[in-house]
Structure formats: C-alpha cells, structure tokens
Amino acid sequence: MVNDPTLNLLVGKISDILDTTIEKNVREPIRFLVNWGRLYSLWPVHLETACCSIEFGAASGPRHDIERFGMLEAFGSLRQCDVLVVQGTVTRKMAPRMKWVYEQMPEPKWVIAMGACAISGGLYMDSYNVLQGVDKIVPVDVYIPGCPPRPETLIQGIIELQNKIRKSKV
C-alpha cells in the first residue's frame, strides 16, 4: 500500500498544493505582520564605544527626534534590545566586551556600524589599539559613514535597516 506509486504521486501533489497555499495565505501575512511588529520598535543597546555617541544623543534630542522613525532611546536592558549600534571606534579592550554584549542579545538582532572608525578604523586606522572595522567580530547589517555621521545620516541608516527588516524572512 505504502509503496503504491500512484499514492505517492498523489501525496506529493497534495503537499505541493498545501505548500503554495500556506506560502501565499499563511506565511506571507505572518511574515508581514512579524516584520511590521519588529520595524518600529527597535531598541538599541546602550553601548557607547567612542565619540559617535554624542551624535547618537543629539539624534534622540528634540530637533532630530529619532523616535518618530521607530528607533527608541538607548535605554533598557540588554535582554530586550534588538539593535546594537556600534558608536565609533572599537579598541582592543572594548572588542571582547562588545562581542559578549552581542552574544547576550536575543534573536533577531541587527548591528549598525556607525562612523568611519566602526567601518574601517577611520582616522585611527594606524593606531596600535584600534580594531580595523567592527565587522571582524560582529556581523554588520548597515554601515553609516561619517566622522561623526550627522544625525540625519544616522536616521537614514536606520531607515535602511528597516527596509532590510521589511524584506527579511521569518
């Protein structure tokens, strides 16, 4: 009975139909809903690695007001954060700490490399104590250039990240 080729064909056909139905009618709305929920409540970790934190602070201020784009203020526990914004230079002493912080964050999580130093070492590329780009220790989703990036640039980077989340699979 089990080895009947006709039945196998039938079962295969049914599972194909079910797959497309689920993909279209169940998974797609769920994916949309989950990503929509994640998009506008991004909690950044309060980990200041260097001087770009000033511009991050200015972006949370009233003029730029990063919250209207769905990026909350850099407060809250590590366990409820989903974005790690690397704010500038990462030194040899900070690098292992930053990796620990990243590993302790729950999935899903994203990393933004803010500033020239986080991208490639920037101005401190030939310093003896500076990591040449943060993507060597954590996977980076969005790079924001500038030294330091203006708050407007930071906001654009966050919108880029949201576009990325919008397209991601669940």
Add this chain to the structure above:
Amino acid sequence: MQNAGMNIEDKGGDKLVLHVGPQHPGSGHFRLIITVDGDYIVGAKPDPGYVHRGAEKMAEYRDYIQNIPHLERPVIIDATGVTLPYVLAAEKIIDVEAPERAQYIRMIMAELNRVISHLYWLGIYGIFLGHSTMFMWPMGDRELFIDLAESIGGTRVTFSYVVPGGVRNDMPTHFKERALKTFDYFEKRIEEYKKIFFNNPIMTARTESIGIMSQADAIKLGITGSNLRAAGIDSDTRKDEPYCLYDRVDFEIPTRKEGDSYARCIVRLEELQQSMNIIKQVLDLIEPGPIKQVIGGVMRGEPGEAFVRTEAARGTMFYHIVSNGEKYPYRVKISVPSFRNLIGMTHLLVGSKLADMPAIYWSLDYWPVEADR
C-alpha cells in the same frame, strides 16, 4: 558628611562587588568596580581605557597640521577647547603668531564650544537624575549653538577650525546678529532651567550635600575647572594666565563654597552666562583684518619644547610638545581634566550611598574618551 560611611567597614557584614559598565545606561565607556556594604559604597576602583586610541603616539607620526583632526576626537563636544592649546603650543614651536582677528574668532569658537559641552552635560545630568525634560531642553537649545558654530566652522561638532597661524576661514557676515538673537533667547531659557530643574526640590534633595569635595581635597587631587571652582577656589586659566586675548574681555569666575554636586551644577549654569558675555564683548571688539598667517611649505619647528595651558570646558587642558626640528613632533603629551575628575570621583564615591552614585558621577563631568585619549 562625605566620610560618614567610612567606618562602615568596621561594622562587618557581607560586602558585594558590583561592576558598573561598560555596557550600562549612563556609565559611558568605562567600568567602575564598586564594593558595597549595604547601601554604602566602601570601595570604588575605576577601570578606564576602553577608548584608549593612542592619540599621543599617533601624534608622533603625523605632522603639525595632520594632528589637529585626531586630537579633537577625544573631546568631540569641546573640539575647539582641546585643539586650541595644541595649536598654541605648535605655534610656539613653529614660531608664528595668529593675527588679532583670528585670536578673537578662536575665543568665540572656544566659548561656543564651552556652551555646547555644558549643555550636553546638563542634558545627560537630567537623564541621570531621571528628569527627562532636562534632557530634551538642553539638547534642543544646544542645537542653536551648534548652528552658530557650524556657520563658522563648517561641521556640526568636529570643526578642525583652529590651525597654526590663525583660523581656517572667516566668520560669515551677519554672525553678530544671529549670535545676539540666540543669546537673547537662551538667557530667558536659563531662567526656565532654574525653575524646572535647579530650584526643583527633587533635584536639590538628590544633589545638595552629596559628594562634598573640600578645598583641601580638590587641591590635593589636582581637580581643575568647574569642579575646583565649585569647591571654593576661583581658579580659571583664562584669568590666571590669559591666552589669546582673554585679558581684553571682562568676565567673572562663578564660584561656590559648598563643593557638593549642586554647587558643581550651578557653577556650570553660571558659566554659560559668562561665556555668552565673553562672546558679546568679542563681537564688539572684533575688527576686519587678516585671519591667517600663511606658512609656506611644510610646518617644521625649531628644536625645543612648548608648554601651553588653556581652560577647556571641563578644566585645564595642558599640552607639552617636544620638537627635534623634524616635520613631526617628537612627543606630544596631553594632560586632560577628565582624568583628574576620575581620581576625584573615586575619592568622592567612597563613603557615599549607592543611590547617590549617578548624582556624583556626572556632576563631575567626567568624559571617558577624553581621559583615555
């Protein structure tokens, strides 16, 4: 008061070691290892160096003009305050002198940066004390001063504006009108700050008689800047050893006798007014003229040393440059006020309550990036 908890160690009991930072709201880029006995802090050990980027070493393989951008990064909110002493020292080595107009523009930029830095400090202090409005107001008003500085320097925070021989470019026309308009607005805001924050009973309860630094301790620990003035010593490098043209302007040095967290706050608030007074006077004194003494070729100093001390936003910024006649400086030593504030902080924390830690910590305006260099 500050030593009230000092005997707590004798009482016995279980001690607990807490690590504050580097990932912690407000701790910034450094770690503080605190031993607590009940509510009282019995030991505080700082662990700085998370942002040590080797600025002093890097200065040895960059020439005098290339050094300016990376030397201002440690104190990004007070970019002119940290590069001005370097430039003054480099000018001594290269043997040039900036024209009068450039000196005045430097003073304007230095004072604007002091206001920007103090307002950032005030915003973060509001957050430290759980006062969200006091984060939003100074951060919003700070943008007005950033606009003024941006119209001169070209960028929001990192200007690299002061160079050996003068300043990079001239002030925009109508700067005076814009500046006076901003100051008029901000002087009214200071009164509102006092109403909502400085005379707020919750704020005074959390800062008055908290973290008292005596005059003797302040001198012994080498504290400078606003923290020293809050302890009752009217020391200000702008008055004591005038550089640029600070001897031509008239300003007061705000001081307080109490030496507690509240005194340190109110001194900084009064300094905002004094900075604006200085800029107003400079805008009256300034006259058209050259802004830069052009130096032909690569800047190359005579063999020798130069020491310069200036008053940055956080205190005395000291540079020691040694030159051996080469294109690059032989040694650049930076002595920053934040490092001494760190020493002062560990001194103040021992004996105070754990709940008072935020009020003490940020009242000293310790900026870890500056301390680590």
